[in-house]
Amino acid sequence: MTEKNMVTKLVTLRNKIDKLDKNLINILSQRLKLVKKIGKLKSYYDLPIYVPEREKLIINLRTKEAQKLGVSPNLIRDILHRIMYESYINENKNNFKTLNPNLKKILIIGGKGGMGQLFKKMLILSGYQVNILEKEDWNQNINNFFLDTEMVIISVPISSLDDVIKKLPILSKKCILVDVTSIKNKPIKKMLKKHNGPVLGLHPMFNPNNNVLTKKLIIYCNGRYPESYNWFLKQIKIWGVKLKCVDRIKHDKYMSFIQSLRYFSILIHSFNLSTENIKLKELLKFTSPAYNIDLIMAGRFFSQNPNLYTDILMSSNNVKLIKNYLKKSNYILSLIEQNNKIELIKLFYKIKNWFKYYIKSLNLKSDNILRNINN
CATH class of the missing domain: 1.20.59.10 (Chorismate mutase)
Known part of the structure; x- marks a missing residue:
């Protein structure tokens, strides 16, 4: 040819x-x-x-x-x-059916924050009247904000939550009080004490900047009178969200391990890299896709408002977990310093045996990580 x-x-x-x-x-x-x-x-x-x-x-x-x-x-x-x-x-650009057309008004406290804005957008698309109350508004006559309000959603940093709950006026007995913080037991206890009506705790397990809520998970913890807010949970499901009901004490126990130790590890690892004269562009030439994901997650971590993460890290229960984590880190470091390879290998197999029941499902899930990381 x-x-x-x-x-x-x-x-x-x-x-x-x-x-x-x-x-x-x-x-x-x-x-x-x-x-x-x-x-x-x-x-x-x-x-x-x-x-x-x-x-x-x-x-x-x-x-x-x-x-x-x-x-x-x-x-x-x-x-x-x-x-x-x-x-x-x-x-998601379409309007959604209004499941509770008789609901007069929804008030989102902290509605200008990321999660508050997201709930406002989705609720308006679902046909509800939504107002927001911000920090500067508390100096005004706040009774006007709560007039005819039948649902109050608290979307503020954990550090501000106690103060906001204390400031709440007496709400209508049928008003549904909701919080969307990442801890559940303490907020629900305080809301139950403050309000005699329905109480619900939500924990959205995603970044509020997501373009679409489909397949995203919201954990919810019942507080009081769940029959009063079942319609709201169904409304959330219409948005494409997956819902999971969890006991609030169990939620906080496991979230402490997931959040505080993960955030602490990211903070330490990133702090170490930033002080070791490392050039990220050069580092990326030598990394595997799995480590690239670690760096992507770290980048997302530091692109967020630090108040949320510092509040979580400084929680008294989480400080205890971090101290135990450091003790175990120091123990492993001592084995390395002592050149005690036998004990390190024993430790490796001990952990491997703990993992073996989950490895298959973890490997299956890992196939979807790269696909879902941008979603």
């Missing part, structure tokens, strides 16, 4: 690829138009955005079809996840 013939064939093949790419874009455009219609139907008939069984069925069918045609199932799986994510974004 001459060079001229080779170039001609290459151009012909590339033109065919360009045509297929254009067709693919047209197909995606048609799919998104159908998604919009589905979103409107879901809104009208009170259906949730996210139906896990339907998503799982689509992915399983398409990956099997791809395999028969010699196309990588992982490629199709990744493409479908990305397309579905975009579809959920489009569905």
Whole structure:
């Protein structure tokens, strides 16, 4: 084959690829138009955005079809996840059915913060009247803010929570009092003491800057009269959020390990890097994808308001956990300093045995980490 013939064939093949790419874009455009219609139907008939069984069925069918045609199932799986994510974004632009049309007014204390703004946006899309109360507003006649209010959502830093609850006026017996902090036992106790009506604790397990709430998790802890706010939990599910009910004491116990020790570890590791004359661009040349994820999470950590994290780290219960963590760190360091390889290997196998029941599920979950990290 001459060079001229080779170039001609290459151009012909590339033109065919360009045509297929254009067709693919047209197909995606048609799919998104159908998604919009589905979103409107879901809104009208009170259906949730996210139906896990339907998503799982689509992915399983398409990956099997791809395999028969010699196309990588992982490629199709990744493409479908990305397309579905975009579809959920489009569905989130629709209004949602109002499950409690008789509710007069919702007040969000701290409504200008990230989580407060998110709840305000979603509640307005769901047809509710929403007002916000900020720190500077407490100097005014706050009774006007609470007039005809039938739900109060407290979305403030943990350090401000006690003060806000103390300042609350006497609320209507049917008013639902909600907080969205990352600790649950103490806030719920204080709200129950302050208010005689329904009380609910929410812990959104995601960054408020997310474009879409589909598949995101909110943990909720019942306080009092759950029958009064079941409609609100159903409203949240319509947004595509997954809900999990947890005992508030159990919640705080496990969240202390997840939050305080993770935040402490990120803080120490990042502080160490920043003081060791490390150039991140150079460091990234030598890292694995798993370590890149660690750096991404650290970057997100330091892009947030530090008040939240310092409040969590300085909690008395969390200080105890951090001290125990440091004791165990020092123990391992002593083994290393003593060159005690035998004990280190014993420790390794001891931890490995503790992990062995979870390793399979952890490995399965790790396949989705890179896919979900940007969601």
